[in-house]
Amino acid sequence: MSKYLVNLKINNIPVSVEEGTTILEAASRINFRIPTLCDHPDLNVAGNCRVCVVEVKGAKLLAAACATPVSEGMEVFTNSEKVRTSRKHIIELLLSEHNSDCTKCFKNGNCELQTLSSEYRIGDHVFLDLVKPKDKIQDISSPSIVKDDSKCIRCQRCVRTCTDLQAVSALAVINKGDQQKISTFLGKPLNEVVCTNCGQCVNRCPTGALTERSYIDEVWDAIYDPNKFVVVETAPAIRVALAEDLGFDPGLRVTGKLVSALKKIGFSKVLDTDFAADLTIIEEGTELLTRLKRALVDNDENIALPLMTSCSPAWIKFQEHIFPDLLNNLSSCKSPQQMFGALSKTYYADKINIKAQDMVVVSIMPCTAKKFEANRPEMRDSGYQDVDYILTTRELAMMIRQAGIDFEKLEDEKYDSILGESTGAAVIFGATGGVMEAALRTAYEIVTGNEVPFTNLNITPVRGMEGVREATIKIKNVKPEWSFLEGVDLNVAVAHGLANAKILMEKVQSGEANYHFIEVMGCPGGCLGGGGQPIPTSLEIRKKRAEAIYAEDEGMPLRKSHDNPEVVRLYKEFLGEANSHKAHDLLHTHYKPRKRY
Amino acid sequence: MDKQIKKVDIIFQMDEDCNLLDILDKALAQPADDIILDLIDSGLKGRGGAGFLTGLKWKFTKNEDSDVKYVICNADEGEPGTFKDREILDKVPEKVFIGMAICGYVVGAKEGYIYIRGEYNFLVKGLQKKLDNFNKHLKDRNLDFQIAIRSGSGAYVCGEESALFESMEGYRGEPRNKPPYPTVAGYNKKPTVINNVETLVYVTMISRLGVQKFKELGTKDSRGSKVFSVSGDTPIPGIYELELGMPLNQFVDEFADGDAKAVQVGGASGHCVPRKKFNDTIIGFEGIPTGGSMMIFNSTRSMYNVLHDYLEFFTEESCGQCTPCRVGCQQLLKGIEAVKRGEKPPSYLDDLKKLTTTMRIAAKCGLGQSVGNPFNSIVDNFREEIIY
Ligand SMILES: Cc1cc2nc3c(=O)[nH]c(=O)nc-3n(C[C@H](O)[C@H](O)[C@H](O)COP(=O)(O)O)c2cc1C
Ligand code: SF4
Numbered sequence: 001m002s003k004y005l006v007n008l009k010i011n012n013i014p015v016s017v018e019e020g021t022t023i024l025e026a027a028s029r030i031n032f033r034i035p036t037l038c039d040h041p042d043l044n045v046a047g048n049c050r051v052c053v054v055e056v057k058g059a060k061l062l063a064a065a066c067a068t069p070v071s072e073g074m075e076v077f078t079n080s081e082k083v084r085t086s087r088k089h090i091i092e093l094l095l096s097e098h099n100s101d102c103t104k105c106f107k108n109g110n111c112e113l114q115t116l117s118s119e120y121r122i123g124d125h126v127f128l129d130l131v132k133p134k135d136k137i138q139d140i141s142s143p144s145i146v147k148d149d150s151k152c153i154r155c156q157r158c159v160r161t162c163t164d165l166q167a168v169s170a171l172a173v174i175n176k177g178d179q180q181k182i183s184t185f186l187g188k189p190l191n192e193v194v195c196t197n198c199g200q201c202v203n204r205c206p207t208g209a210l211t212e213r214s215y216i217d218e219v220w221d222a223i224y225d226p227n228k229f230v231v232v233e234t235a236p237a238i239r240v241a242l243a244e245d246l247g248f249d250p251g252l253r254v255t256g257k258l259v260s261a262l263k264k265i266g267f268s269k270v271l272d273t274d275f276a277a278d279l280t281i282i283e284e285g286t287e288l289l290t291r292l293k294r295a296l297v298d299n300d301e302n303i304a305l306p307l308m309t310s311c312s313p314a315w316i317k318f319q320e321h322i323f324p325d326l327l328n329n330l331s332s333c334k335s336p337q338q339m340f341g342a343l344s345k346t347y348y349a350d351k352i353n354i355k356a357q358d359m360v361v362v363s364i365m366p367c368t369a370k371k372f373e374a375n376r377p378e379m380r381d382s383g384y385q386d387v388d389y390i391l392t393t394r395e396l397a398m399m400i401r402q403a404g405i406d407f408e409k410l411e412d413e414k415y416d417s418i419l420g421e422s423t424g425a426a427v428i429f430g431a432t433g434g435v436m437e438a439a440l441r442t443a444y445e446i447v448t449g450n451e452v453p454f455t456n457l458n459i460t461p462v463r464g465m466e467g468v469r470e471a472t473i474k475i476k477n478v479k480p481e482w483s484f485l486e487g488v489d490l491n492v493a494v495a496h497g498l499a500n501a502k503i504l505m506e507k508v509q510s511g512e513a514n515y516h517f518i519e520v521m522g523c524p525g526g527c528l529g530g531g532g533q534p535i536p537t538s539l540e541i542r543k544k545r546a547e548a549i550y551a552e553d554e555g556m557p558l559r560k561s562h563d564n565p566e567v568v569r570l571y572k573e574f575l576g577e578a579n580s581h582k583a584h585d586l587l588h589t590h591y592k593p594r595k596r597y
Numbered sequence: 598m599d600k601q602i603k604k605v606d607i608i609f610q611m612d613e614d615c616n617l618l619d620i621l622d623k624a625l626a627q628p629a630d631d632i633i634l635d636l637i638d639s640g641l642k643g644r645g646g647a648g649f650l651t652g653l654k655w656k657f658t659k660n661e662d663s664d665v666k667y668v669i670c671n672a673d674e675g676e677p678g679t680f681k682d683r684e685i686l687d688k689v690p691e692k693v694f695i696g697m698a699i700c701g702y703v704v705g706a707k708e709g710y711i712y713i714r715g716e717y718n719f720l721v722k723g724l725q726k727k728l729d730n731f732n733k734h735l736k737d738r739n740l741d742f743q744i745a746i747r748s749g750s751g752a753y754v755c756g757e758e759s760a761l762f763e764s765m766e767g768y769r770g771e772p773r774n775k776p777p778y779p780t781v782a783g784y785n786k787k788p789t790v791i792n793n794v795e796t797l798v799y800v801t802m803i804s805r806l807g808v809q810k811f812k813e814l815g816t817k818d819s820r821g822s823k824v825f826s827v828s829g830d831t832p833i834p835g836i837y838e839l840e841l842g843m844p845l846n847q848f849v850d851e852f853a854d855g856d857a858k859a860v861q862v863g864g865a866s867g868h869c870v871p872r873k874k875f876n877d878t879i880i881g882f883e884g885i886p887t888g889g890s891m892m893i894f895n896s897t898r899s900m901y902n903v904l905h906d907y908l909e910f911f912t913e914e915s916c917g918q919c920t921p922c923r924v925g926c927q928q929l930l931k932g933i934e935a936v937k938r939g940e941k942p943p944s945y946l947d948d949l950k951k952l953t954t955t956m957r958i959a960a961k962c963g964l965g966q967s968v969g970n971p972f973n974s975i976v977d978n979f980r981e982e983i984i985y
Contacts, residue, residue: 045774046918047774047919047961048918048919048920048961049919049920050919050920050921050959050960050961051920053958053959060958061957061958061959061966062958062959064774064961067774068774068776069776082958085951085954085955086921086954086955086958086959089921089951089952089955089959090920090921090955090959093920093921093924093925093928094920094924096924096928097924097927126948127928127932127952128928128931128932128935130924130927130928130931153920154917154918154920154923156918173769173771173917173918175917176752176754176913176914176915176916176917177911177912177913177914177915177916177917177923177926178912178913178915178917178923178926178927179913179917180915180916180917180918180923
């Protein structure tokens with residue numbers, strides 16, 4: 001249906017926009033920025049902070065620009081005296097209930113409230129300080145996320161994120177009036193509730209009320225400790241996002257500079273989680289084929305299908321809380337980070353002659369849930385905590401700045417070997433659909449001996465930003481040992497963001513869908529939109545990061561996980577074959593049901 | 598100033614020879630558009646506070662193209678000092694039902710709801726019985742309209758129409774952004790007429806008595822009569838139906854104890870009128886409108902305490918979602934305390950008055966928008982009492 005054009009004036013400048021456009025959007029079309037706090041491009045309109053109020057000629061009340069659609073003949077003023085006075089008042093009011101200890105705040109320098117108050121030069125507080133002492137006690141119960149109510153401005157972005165984007169509802173608005181606040185169920189600590197640690201709320205919090213639990217100091221301590229051998233691994237999505245936190249536009253690939261910076265920071269070895277991503281594909285691809293065989297040939301009713309990916313720790317915890325009856329469908333494969341950790345302190349430590357207890361494994365992740373994952377009791381198969389510290393992309397950017405490194409001027413460097421080699425299939429783990437694509441590239445070839453029938457190996461049906469995507473791949477010309485798969489339509493589905501995951505799981509539960517393999521990533525866009533990635537985030541930004549990921553894949557000499565020579569060597573020298581006993585000991589795990597609240 | 602205070606008997610009138618259902622039948626025999634024209638002509642404005650022309654509200658809703666529409670009777674009655682809706686629902690509930698049924702017929706709604714505040718739950722049992730009976734009568738008449746009761750959660754803000762819809766839909770009672778207005782997207786985002794209890798009774802009685810009878814009462818801007826809840830320093834507190842447009846001094850003569858120093862017109866969110874302004878204050882839309890609450894204060898009362906109570910009320914009852922109201926209320930409350938204690942200079946009251954302007958024009962709903970009414974009228978008229 002085509003939309004009408006609406007004519008209006010903003011600050012006396014005529015503008016025509018489609019019916020239904022908000023004043024905020026219309027103003028931005030003619031380059032007037034109206035400040036906002038509760039508004040976020042990924043979320044439903046709230047209109048509650050009121051910072052975006054504007055004057056509409058003839059109206060007694062100011063209008064919230066984010067929530068008010070334009071109408072014909074409207075005359076809007078975005079910076080009249082009334083608007084300015086009110087806006088300043090509103091900022092002052094927000095500051096009066098905000099613990100403004102900016103210099104000590106983790107978000108110092110990347111806080112929307114701080115920016116706004118500096119723009120408006122809010123000087124000495126006119127109003128009384130309303131911060132409640134009890135709100136200054138931070139919730140540090142979670143290994144992933146810190147909640148500081150004294151910094152909260154009640155914009156409810158986190159609540160909308162947790163409820164609408166993630167379908168988790170760990171955070172809700174409770175009470176009213178001066179007691180109104182954002183709370184977990186019964187005010188319990190974050191580590192005791194349904195929170196999946198995805199950190200999407202952290203990505204959208206305009207202030208320092210929700211931040212990641214930072215381990216920067218612990219990592220520096222390890223680096224400075226002469227008795228420690230500190231290895232660092234970097235996830236696929238870091239290389240396409242880190243630059244944003246260092247002053248560059250979204251979509252810039254900085255793989256070589258990233259490696260260089262980590263070396264300059266002082267890590268003993270700079271390795272690549274991508275190596276473990278390739279390994280995951282071998283293990284998970286084999287698991288898929290084994291399950292298919294046992295289900296289709298042996299008619300084993302205990303085999304749970306569809307198989308579901310298990311790389312995303314927020315998704316795993318979501319399943320444990322919300323769909324505990326589907327836990328058997330989850331692949332038993334650990335995430336690449338955890339496979340990497342288990343191998344570092346066994347195979348790798350042996351190879352380079354370092355004692356496991358002297359090794360510290362740090363991983364740089366686009367993710368806050370990884371901090372929780374590493375702390376799971378199951379993740380100690382090396383005899384030690386397999387991965388010691390996880391830093392978000394943002395924390396790494398801070399370390400680079402702290403180290404005084406001029407990032408722009410860095411020369412590209414290469415990952416160390418071994419555990420530094422990877423393929424394009426591993427890189428695309430960073431984007432939604434990437435694990436699926438990587439798995440199909442390998443599984444199809446195992447079964448048929450031929451490459452997947454897609455131009456240039458690009459399995460485009462599973463790419464993109466659609467919330468749930470489905471594809472069917474016909475398996476043809478199989479090798480004799482896979483004859484039961486000849487002519488089979490392999491049905492796959494991909495979901496990203498937990499609200500989409502929920503939609504997909506309900507389809508699976510109801511039996512409405514008949515998939516063989518499902519990829520789910522907890523965060524919108526997949527890891528590239530992870531809760532540990534640079535702030536801000538939006539669909540536009542995530543698309544740019546995805547483009548960069550796929551460009552990185554195209555540029556790699558090897559693009560199929562089973563072609564990774566280091567992975568091949570690992571099986572030969574250490575693991576034996578895929579899903580071997582040893583592989584199971586180190587690279588696989590199990591899950592446990594958790595409470596709904 | 599020629600209007601004389603006049604007690605009226607329309608709302609609670611129970612004349613023997615009138616079968617209430619005849620009123621309904623008479624209305625149902627009329628074309629819907631005629632009823633709307635009559636209502637507009639009568640000048641009936643909503644009695645819930647905002648004073649919107651009832652006929653117009655119905656017309657807007659009727660004109661919306663939608664299979665599903667609703668009629669909601671707002672019986673949340675949370676304004677401090679207001680207790681007239683309770684009395685109406687207790688004494689003449691059928692008149693409310695009939696008003697709703699007429700509305701359903703006119704706008705094309707099939708479902709009506711009475712949203713009654715949790716504190717009035719003791720009324721529900723009796724009400725439900727009468728309602729069941731009434732619903733049967735509607736079926737007998739083949740009118741495709743049924744009424745049900747919904748209990749509120751006890752928050753003042755749930756009386757605000759869009760918060761009321763949210764509450765009915767099972768969400769937190771938080772007001773919505775407007776537009777869209779209820780006539781376009783109300784309960785379940787469908788076109789909805791929401792009217793105060795009393796408004797609906799006047800609809801019934803206009804149908805019974807005729808537009809002319811109603812128009813004879815009141816003034817050009819404030820047609821008809823209204824039910825007042827009189828409280829405070831009065832020897833005769835209670836519910837009175839009075840003609841609109843009366844001067845406040847006459848009201849005080851009739852109801853106060855001879856020592857009135859101020860009247861709070863319209864409840865906590867209304868205006869405080871000091872004695873020196875009694876003579877030239879009219880009760881009605883051209884002067885000071887009221888949802889019905891009239892609180893009289895005599896010279897023994899501290900206006901600081903009065904204002905403090907109101908601000909405490911708003912600080913607690915703000916839904917808390919929007920900045921001007923949530924934080925503004927706290928600043929006003931803490932601000933007058935600080936001035937009282939001498940921690941802020943008296944001139945700080947003027948800073949706070951400026952803040953109420955922002956609250957009035959920038960808050961999301963009527964609650965935050967009207968906190969400045971009591972604040973400014975009390976601070977302006979009783980400044981010394983606030984400071985010393
Ligand atoms: C905070 C707040 C509380 C309100 N409470 C009530 C109430 O208890 N009863 C009521 O009829 N209207 C109340 N209103 C007004 C309603 O929003 C609405 O205007 C009214 O129900 C419309 O009916 P009317 O046109 O018949 O007056 C309240 C408004 C606000 C802002
Ligand atoms: S004005 Fe007050 S009650 Fe109304 S939406 Fe804002 S905070 Fe809630």
